[in-house]
Amino acid sequence: DAKTTQPNSMESNEEEPVHLPCNHSTISGTDYIHWYRQLPSQGPEYVIHGLTSNVNNRMASLAIAEDRKSSTLILHRATLRDAAVYYCSYDPGTYKYIFGTGTRLKVLA
Amino acid sequence: GAGVSQSPRYKVAKRGQDVALRCDPISGHVSLFWYQQALGQGPEFLTYFQNEAQLDKSGLPSDRFFAERPEGSVSTLKIQRTQQEDSAVYLCASSLNRYSNQPQHFGDGTRLSIL
Numbered sequence A: 001d002a003k004t005t006q007p008n009s010m011e012s013n014e015e016e017p018v019h020l021p022c023n024h025s026t027i028s029g030t031d032y033i034h035w036y037r038q039l040p041s042q043g044p045e046y047v048i049h050g051l052t053s054n055v056n057n058r059m060a061s062l063a064i065a066e067d068r069k070s071s072t073l074i075l076h077r078a079t080l081r082d083a084a085v086y087y088c089s090y091d092p093g094t095y096k097y098i099f100g101t102g103t104r105l106k107v108l109a
Numbered sequence B: 001g002a003g004v005s006q007s008p009r010y011k012v013a014k015r016g017q018d019v020a021l022r023c024d025p026i027s028g029h030v031s032l033f034w035y036q037q038a039l040g041q042g043p044e045f046l047t048y049f050q051n052e053a054q055l056d057k058s059g060l061p062s063d064r065f066f067a068e069r070p071e072g073s074v075s076t077l078k079i080q081r082t083q084q085e086d087s088a089v090y091l092c093a094s095s096l097n098r099y100s101n102q103p104q105h106f107g108d109g110t111r112l113s114i115l
Helices: none
Strands: A009-013 A018-023 A033-038 A045-050 A061-064 A070-075 A084-090 A103-108 B005-007 B010-013 B019-024 B031-037 B044-050 B053-056 B065-068 B075-079 B088-095 B110-114
Touching: A009 A018, A018 A103, A033 A061, A033 A070, A045 A061, A045 A070, A070 A084, B005 B088, B010 B019, B019 B088, B019 B110, B031 B075, B044 B065, B044 B075, B075 B088
Parallel strands: A009 A103, B010 B110
Antiparallel strands: A018 A070, A033 A045, A033 A084, A061 A070, A084 A103, B005 B019, B019 B075, B031 B044, B031 B088, B044 B053, B065 B075, B088 B110
């Protein structure tokens, strides 16, 4: 079955980089990897997505393993506002996007 | 611009009542998804629309759940004869087209509580 696996929680100090891993070993060669983050009482917010090569935007960077079975979301300098639950996700070709249980990121001041 | 809007934000109903949850997607977005999110869990797929066509409803938990998008824009998720296990946050998301290179844009959800 298609699934993603992420650590339940991580901590980071403010102003330091954070690397959030995701395992998606069941992904196929044409499925994009998406990352979202969710604050309490809000819907998930899009962060970044990619297919094969590493991607950067104003929010984060996405490093995708060469075999595409895992990826890492990189926040270059964590701020208190980055504290959220982070989900990696992909569509296994059936419209049924897979979301795992996510990683709760705690940022320490 | 306007994002995805869901209403109501909160809904409390007694067991056995029918409820209707509304989603206004981003204008021009072809794809629309409904998800159910239990406390502490990630979103779980319920159903998918491409314009007005419901292409996949395999995630709907039972035949008490029904979704429609008659004109290819606004969508309604209806739950008949609600049960306590239906209590959850229901999220709606839209994307520009059906291809997986397009991100989904989520509303803030409807928190449904069944007493």
